Amino acid sequence: MKYKKILQTDIKSNYTNAKSNTLSSYMMFDKRLINVGDSLKFHLYINDYVTHMSLYLQSNTVIDKKHKNSLMEVERLYVNKEQKGEYEHFIEKKLQDTIESELLSIEDKRDIIYTSTSELTNSLYEDPNALENVQRSKNIVKPILQSIIYDDKAIKSFMKIIEYDYYTHTHSLNVSIYSLCLGSELGLSQTTLNALGCSALLHDLGKSSIDRKIVNKTGLLSHFEFDKMKRHPTLGYETALKIGITDKNILDGIRHHHEKLNGMGYPDGLKGKEITLFARIIGICDIFDALTTRRSYKSALNSYDAIYLMKTHMYKHLDMEIVNTFIKMLHN
Ligand SMILES: [Fe+2]
Ligand SMILES: [Fe+2]
Structure with a gap:
């Protein structure tokens, strides 16, 4: 799988308990919202198997070009609902930027x-x-x-x-x-x-x-x-x-x-x-x-x-x- 390479170099992987981390504990994250220079206040996860969530990108990582390219290759990204507040804050800002963007x-x-x-x-x-x-x-x-x-x-x-x-x-x-x-x-x-x-x-x-x-x-x-x-x-x-x-x-x-x-x-x-x-x-x-x-x-x-x-x-x-x-x- 393409993302394995990134996991080894830049991003810590951490398999979590399937019972307490089912898909319903997570929200889907739209990767197009991430830009170079962003620093997310929440972790991003991927689902490797139906019942496993894996930490893909730690919070506070400053996104560089390499991260951005790697993230684009991942099919689906998730945020844990425990970090809903931080996620909503980010979405608020991003949606506003999205609307104003001349590049999109x-x-x-x-x-x-x-x-x-x-x-x-x-x-x-x-x-x-x-x-x-x-x-x-x-x-x-x-x-x-x-x-x-x-x-x-x-x-x-x-x-x-x-x-x-x-x-x-x-x-x-x-x-x-x-x-x-x-x-x-x-x-x-x-x-x-x-x-x-x-x-x-x-x-x-x-x-x-x-x-x-x-x-x-x-x-x-x-x-x-x-x-x-x-x-x-x-x-x-x-x-x-x-x-x-x-x-x-x-x-x-x-x-x-x-x-x-x-x-x-x-x-x-x-x-x-x-x-x-x-x-x-x-x-x-x-x-x-x-x-x-x-x-x-x-x-x-x-x-x-x-x-x-x-x-x-x-x-x-x-x-x-x-x-x-x-x-x-x-x-x-
Ligand atoms: Fe109203
Ligand atoms: Fe009203």
């Missing part, structure tokens, strides 16, 4: 974004707090996400989100995956699901037009800041229009995901039936993801507590029939 073609950029999207999708499906029980929808969700990412207008908008902020990017992706699962549970057609996934992926697009300091503020927002923040659905709608998105349902989901059934939402204060199906679905998935995601300033609720909170405190805001379908989907 748009096809390469899409492939890289799709690979990282696939990884994030897989981790949501492995999370007992998220979609562990909903494996059946994975075969529906993944191809739809792929077709969204390979759509010109959608990718342009999604790149804006990735460039802007890693949390908004992962949140957008999560909301898109939840919405697609829920939409398929509700029996929506393939074409409608495509549009729903796109709308959900771009629902917070407008945040990329707002000062990062406000969007990422950990404490309470002042009235002034909150007013600015409340403009993101309209700004997103306007940006999507400018980019050339014309599908009314997609635009509507972006503009109305913060509307509430009792008319107390924003930006248009819509009531009851005025709020369309896309906005209702995305609104529910948006809240669920925000409640179940850990952030530096707040811990994550488990899915039961999040649902309980939604049922007891948000029944005037959310479509409870859809919430009930969401609960059935997660906990059947």
